[in-house]
Amino acid sequence: MNISPLQKARYEYNPKLPAILRGKLTNLSPVSGEPTCPVADADKIKEFCPHTCFLPAVSFVEGKHEGLTRAMTVGVILSGGQAPGGHNVISGLFDGLKALNKDNRLIGFKGGPSGLISDSFIEITEKFLAPYRNTGGFDIIGSGRTKLETEDQFDKCIATCRSHGVNAVVIIGGDDSNTNAAILAEYFIRKNAGIQVIGCPKTIDGDLKNDNIEISFGFDTATKTYSELIGNLERDANSAKKYWHFIKLMGRSASHIALECALQTQPNVTLISEEIEENKTSLSDVVDYIASAVAKRAANGNNFGIVLIPEGLVEFIPEVKALIGELNDLLAKEGNAYSLLSNDKARQEFIASHLSTTSATAFAFLPDGIRKQLLMDRDPHGNVQVSRIETEKLLIELVTQRLADWKKEGKFSGSFNALNHFFGYEGRCAFPSNFDADYCYSLGTNAALLIACGLTGYLSSITNLSAPADQWKAGGIPVTMMMNMEQRHGEQKPVIRKALVDLKDKPFTYFAQHRDTWAVETAYTYPGAIQYYGPAEVCDRPTMTLLLEQGK
Template identity: 55%
Template sequence: MAKTYKIKNCSELQAERLNFKPTLPEMFKNGPASVKVKLGKTTKSVADQATVKKMFPHTYGLPEISFVKGKSSADTKKAIKAAVVLSGGQAPGGHNVIAGILDGLKKANPKNRLFGFLKGPGGVLENKLKEITPTLMAQYRNTGGFDLIQSGRTKIETPEQLGQAKENILKGKFDAFIVVGGDDSNTNAGVIAEYFKQEGMHTSVIGVPKTIDGDLKNEHIETSFGFDTATKIYSELVGNICRDVNSAQKYWHFVRLMGRSASHIALEVGFKTQPNIVLIGEEVLAKKMTLAQIIDYLAKTIVARSADGKNFGVALVPEGLIEFIPEMKELISALNDVLADHESALEKMHTIEEKKEFVISKLSPKLAKLMKSLPAGIASQLMLDRDPHGNVQVSLIETEKLLVEMLHHKLAELRKAGKFKGKFSAIMHFFGYEGRCGIPSNFDANYCYALGYNAAVLALNKCSGYLSSVKKLVKPAKNWECGGIPLTMMMNIERRKGKEKPVIKKALVELKGEPFKYLVKNRDNWAKTESYIFPGPIQYFGPAHVTDMTTKTLQYEQAKKK
């Protein structure tokens, strides 16, 4: 009979989830010893091939790897020590990645051991770690959060940091080092893999794709883990708001959703709830829309619904919208320069108005006009909220508040011109941290476990410089395909802090892709009607088509590939 686990201080649902058994891909049914490595074609980076190759002479051009049924090499049965680190923001399913790694290692050889570096890459540099045993892991299976070993945002990139990482990995006698993180963290994993090779180390470095933002994806990484759970959590909240809107019929709700660099979350939540407006940053950038044009677009929908007696609605706003507006991006860049160049003069000024007038005087006429058009609160945020490098903290800007305040002014103008006779009352929300540590959906529980188990198999086969890849995700979990994708394959060169840096290219919403086409096809109807969908809470028990469903984004992307 299967062992069941109980822990203190947990909800009834969490207690039940501890005993959920994730479904492994069929190829791993008999453990790591039942699969062998199949090498594919050699690879090259997505862009800047010559530069990336020069930066990664030891790990560039590695072949794609897929696992197929067959007898593994004898090396996979030798006892090893592995270490795992969680890097960056939390995402639902992190604990299942660790569980998958542990179970894969123990299945190959009960003497294999797994350690976790504490509080992210900083723990690697400080050599703070603890062993992850089956007994300890039993308390965290299928749970949300990263609290087993916690996370951090330190980067291991300077010569001194790389040297310290090398020293601690060698001190621990680790045969494998597994980095669980997003695009920046896995770029860092690629840098570490290259450095270890350069130094003649035999430690395998493996990455695992994590980010609720959904911007770490490509042909081989169909989605990053946590995206499914987070968007289901946000969709429940937005769906509840849609139902409330349809009941009260007197408010417009503006919901800002996490996703600074890409609009995947807003798009997916839009599919799940069908609100009246879904703004997509990538479309704004492609059309070079101004802030005024966005306000005109929103006002047009509000006026049209009001003419039908509908002074209510729901609009979704991606967190990073401001950075997609060309003129706002230009303004932010100019403000960074002005504030840095005149720091001492500004410090002597006593009021925000005085500082604002001074800053405006240093801007070009076009940007000065834009700055003056912004609500006072937003203009103050742009000047006062700085990060440690002196730059505007865009993620702190309440974009939904900016839009609503400017809409009040726009609608007042239209009312004065006799073009708007309705009412406009707005309520604003930001959903971000609410989605990062939820109990993972069945999809994420299965996917994360498979990603971790697959990472263990990559490590056992001494593969280094690879990202764990699990594909065919719209199929049942037992039919998923596993392997490894070279980290350098996903890289390009970007200029950061005045230097050329190799980075894994962020995946933005593809305007020619099937998901966005679906939005374009349906959004006019959503704007006019109440086509709202109310998805409700995540379902963990019941029919598979409800409990194990993938994201709408994946379904639309994979529809033609089935």
């Protein structure tokens, strides 16, 4: 098979580990801290997870711990959307298990959680693993979005594990996947199945985090990939001097990606969904905000610029959020009557007649194409598929109209030519940065150690991540520590709380202090491509978000 020189070199890259994990793993011992508590609704979480709620966080120190060298068979699952570094979690897990006992085995369940239910698997060996080390993607065993939530599914998982002698399952996923991991761990304890469950924090969206999960893996690589592209467009815009680029970035529930890319590239306008919701900013006000930046730059002779837009923006604009909620309910209740209508005009008139006055006004304000997108097929949960709404095109159309109105009023005399982009899938399977390669390998090695120590219901935790890798700290936290109760499918369920952009934290504060300058001036910075070889300050640098959060 022909491979690129970079691909070959990355296979041979030796990921860096925290100092505590670089020696003999069999010489380590876990140390328990104080009992932890869920972020909210502790009593309710305790009802669902009586065995794993209030467990202590653990860290590792040198010392003997009985059982570390016992023979084990471990299963691993990749769950949810891809994120750079998943292959290295599996690599670290494999190498960690072999370092503890050369007879330990690792089984990969194919296609996500469904592979565990249906017993679709492959044994991971050194030869099989070699072409996947330090590479992007989840193609080693595939991924899936099957939710593990019924007793029938749990029992099938037990049966599969017992058929292979599996002692523990590692679930590599985001907030939903690790919520499933917590519930699965609890069920295994209740059934006395003797199967441990350990999670690893994955999501490029960056919304799975707290003091012990400082960053989810994949975020570093994805934001650096997007920032390179944004920087390229900034350079092009500053060269051609005639285009405004409207760029939608992945991140439905949180704006961490947009904020990090803004910190890396200093664009003219960046919308932060959490701020828009906090300030109850209307769609019209959002349009005014962008149009004002266009007008100010035009007054200085700069008829070009860059606008960053979070994927989930529309769900945070109050009147659009209310509209989407009404549409979801309406189409759930009146879906049959709606489906019998023969053309778009009849469908939109039907919808408008069933909406509240406020939502009907918001619906009428939207361009026809966006109205159609809001009425597309729902996801399995009955919700609008936000990623399919072309928010960047919506804003271009509305800003174009606003500037045309201002031109008639003598408030705008420049030109406005806009291009739209969506950066999403480009970042999910990129070659992991050195940071993600090292971090993920550490998460996997650490997970092997958590299993050997007999722990279950824990997330692998590597902290102090703004420091060089040898100063990182290894341990684990109970998944229940990150949970609260939320309404799902009409009932209250325990779930990991999504971490949204904190408007009082240092990354947003820094951004807010500089954005007015960036809006008017051409202050672009150009991150360039991810670097894998060279000085550590270039190749191993973590995200701006992480550096600012940790005061670096």
